[in-house]
Amino acid sequence: MSTxxxxxxxxxxxxxxxxxxxRPPRAIHAVGHRCPCGNPDVVATEPxxxxxxxxxxxxxxxxxxxxxxxxxxxxxxxxxxxxxxxxEDEQLAAGYRRAHEAYLAARAxxxxxxxxxVPEIDGVSAGGMPSRVKCLHVLAGQAxxxxxxxxxxxxxxxxxxxxxxxxxxxxxVE
Numbered sequence: 001m002s003t004x005x006x007x008x009x010x011x012x013x014x015x016x017x018x019x020x021x022x023r024p025p026r027a028i029h030a031v032g033h034r035c036p037c038g039n040p041d042v043v044a045t046e047p048x049x050x051x052x053x054x055x056x057x058x059x060x061x062x063x064x065x066x067x068x069x070x071x072x073x074x075x076x077x078x079x080x081x082x083x084x085x086x087x088e089d090e091q092l093a094a095g096y097r098r099a100h101e102a103y104l105a106a107r108a109x110x111x112x113x114x115x116x117x118v119p120e121i122d123g124v125s126a127g128g129m130p131s132r133v134k135c136l137h138v139l140a141g142q143a144x145x146x147x148x149x150x151x152x153x154x155x156x157x158x159x160x161x162x163x164x165x166x167x168x169x170x171x172x173v174e
Contacts, residue, residue, distance in 0.1 A: 012173055013040050019171035020062045026050065029110050032059050032145035037169040041066060042141045047111045047118040054120045058107045059141035064171075065164045070136045073160055082133040082153050092152055099151035100130035103142055 009017075009028050016039045017025045027049045032042035041063035049055050061067055086093045103125040111117055127142070128134030136157045143154030 009043075015173045016040055016171055017043060017062050019173055020064055025062075027055055029114060032141065035063060035165050035169075037165045039063070039169050039171060039173075041165075042144045044106070044110060044145060046114055046116050047107050047121070048116040054118045056107075056121045056124050057126050057138060057141075058103060058110065059126075059138065059145040061137045061141040061144075063164065065167075066140065066161060067137060069161050069164055070140055070157065073157065074136050078157075078160075079128075079133040079136060082156070083128070086131065086133070095152040097130040099139075099142065099154065100125045102146055102150050103129060106146065 009031060013031055014025060014028070017028070020039070025043065027046040029044045029046050031040040032044040033040070035041040041061065043060050043062055045055055045058060045060050047055060047058065061070070086096060104123070107118075107125075126135065127138030133139070133153060139151055139154035140157040140161070141154075142151045143158050148155050148158070
């Protein structure tokens, strides 16, 4: 994850994320992953929003191109197919449970670093983990932020996306 020397996020990255989302970002802890174009494409978020609301989505995908392509994958029925495979493939299910644990560990580390304990969501990761697939955006965000091999289904989503950045940056900021 990329932060400035004070542990926050660099102003240029914050402007890029605001342009990507079309609104000011909330509760950013750090850039979780940077697109090959140079912009952030995933942010690591604080486990609690500024108003105190628990926020379980630790790795939030910000790139609108990737998000749009993932929306198309979700509409294709891929989530149901992946959930069915979890019930049939014990090795895949075990890898997905490990991804859930890695997600929880990352959130716990951010909580320790920022002092934001969130007992309301203890044991709850995101994206339907560890037993079903509910959000491909979360799985892709985790695979990007924590690296390939962390979430087998997140890796599959990234493979299905192809090179979403090939046309150049999704947003331009100064």
